[in-house]
Amino acid sequence: MGVRKHLQRVHLKGWQRLSFPKWPIDTTVDILLEKLLALSIRSAQMKSIPFIWFWPEGANACSIMTHDVETEKGVAFSSSLMAIDREFGIPASFQIVPEERYHVSQEYLDSIRQRGFEVNIQDLNHDGHLFKDHKIFEKRVARINEYATQFNAAGFRSAVLYRNQAWYDLLEFAYDMSVPNVAHLDPQRGGCCTVMPYFVGKILELPVTMTQDYSLFYILKDYSLALWKQQVEVILQKHGLINVIVHPDYLDGNRATKVYKELLSFLAELRRNQNVWVTLPGEVNRWWRERNKMELVCQNGCWQVEGPGSERARVAFASLEGDRLTYTIQQRSETDNSGGRGTYPKRQECYPRNEI
Numbered sequence: 001m002g003v004r005k006h007l008q009r010v011h012l013k014g015w016q017r018l019s020f021p022k023w024p025i026d027t028t029v030d031i032l033l034e035k036l037l038a039l040s041i042r043s044a045q046m047k048s049i050p051f052i053w054f055w056p057e058g059a060n061a062c063s064i065m066t067h068d069v070e071t072e073k074g075v076a077f078s079s080s081l082m083a084i085d086r087e088f089g090i091p092a093s094f095q096i097v098p099e100e101r102y103h104v105s106q107e108y109l110d111s112i113r114q115r116g117f118e119v120n121i122q123d124l125n126h127d128g129h130l131f132k133d134h135k136i137f138e139k140r141v142a143r144i145n146e147y148a149t150q151f152n153a154a155g156f157r158s159a160v161l162y163r164n165q166a167w168y169d170l171l172e173f174a175y176d177m178s179v180p181n182v183a184h185l186d187p188q189r190g191g192c193c194t195v196m197p198y199f200v201g202k203i204l205e206l207p208v209t210m211t212q213d214y215s216l217f218y219i220l221k222d223y224s225l226a227l228w229k230q231q232v233e234v235i236l237q238k239h240g241l242i243n244v245i246v247h248p249d250y251l252d253g254n255r256a257t258k259v260y261k262e263l264l265s266f267l268a269e270l271r272r273n274q275n276v277w278v279t280l281p282g283e284v285n286r287w288w289r290e291r292n293k294m295e296l297v298c299q300n301g302c303w304q305v306e307g308p309g310s311e312r313a314r315v316a317f318a319s320l321e322g323d324r325l326t327y328t329i330q331q332r333s334e335t336d337n338s339g340g341r342g343t344y345p346k347r348q349e350c351y352p353r354n355e356i
């Protein structure tokens with residue numbers, strides 16, 4: 001770890017001067033999509049555009065907690081970490097390295113699942129060479145896919161957030177969580193500049209939108225929630241995904257654990273007061289795929305959502321207040337007798353005309 005720290009400091013020199021992607025969180029793609037939506041509203045001369053709201057039950061945003069298990073120490077601490085998470089009612093996924101790093105027993109995997117947590121695959125052996133060249137990748141990905149079946153895992157994360165999304169077609173996973181939003185503090189720079197899930201071919205990408213615990217504690221030497229809160233504020237504005245990585249290896253009854261508990265308490269507060277959906281990555285994947293297949297249909301002057309899972313969906317309207325895009329979520333009728341198909345009580349024209 002000492003060597004890693006040293007190398008990272010040398011590599012990181014001058015990161016504060018990087019202007020793109022924007023630190024500590026970049027929403028360039030989200031802003032671009034908002035602009036397109038605003039242009040569509042204007043050019044079609046409509047008052048508003050209906051769409052299927054981003055999250056189930058009209059949630060304001062979404063949050064997932066992910067634990068990357070790096071060493072034997074992390075394996076040993078997993079049980080205590082699950083107890084801490086449960087204390088705050090925060091579900092989490094564990095990303096397990098299948099080879100070389102530590103022994104992965106069936107009992108360990110079962111102990112995670114039995115307590116309502118999720119198992120995903122982390123890399124193959126965590127040596128940082130997974131994406132070095134395509135031949136190596138081809139060989140390793142075959143084994144990684146086998147482990148996915150063996151561990152019954154649907155999600156993937158690479159070591160140290162190395163990535164090459166052009167090769168993802170070989171990964172047999174439903175979702176990936178290897179792409180940071182802004183990677184100034186990671187060895188592979190760049191970032192996806194969105195706080196929303198998105199598809200890369202068949203794989204759903206759940207971007208890592210929060211600074212990792214390692215970077216916060218050991219590079220920035222910051223033992224407070226300040227940076228995380230700043231990032232959450234931007235994510236909430238965009239109704240996006242809070243995606244945190246916290247390693248069980250670095251939490252050992254020290255300052256880091258105290259800050260981590262404060263983060264859990266903060267996330268529980270967001271769930272309570274800000275209508276944030278706190279869930280597992282696998283649940284986000286399920287919802288996002290269902291939503292992707294749902295259809296917005298107009299029936300008898302009412303917009304409704306159809307398709308599997310639509311009982312959790314809400315119709316929303318995007319409209320313009322001056323140049324600002326605003327959203328309104330249509331509330332469900334309390335006496336909804338549509339049998340869960342999701343009709344809405346308020347009759348209105350399906351294509352509202354511009355009143356200007």
Ligand SMILES: [Zn+2]
Binds near residue numbers: 068069070122126160
């Ligand atoms: Zn790792």
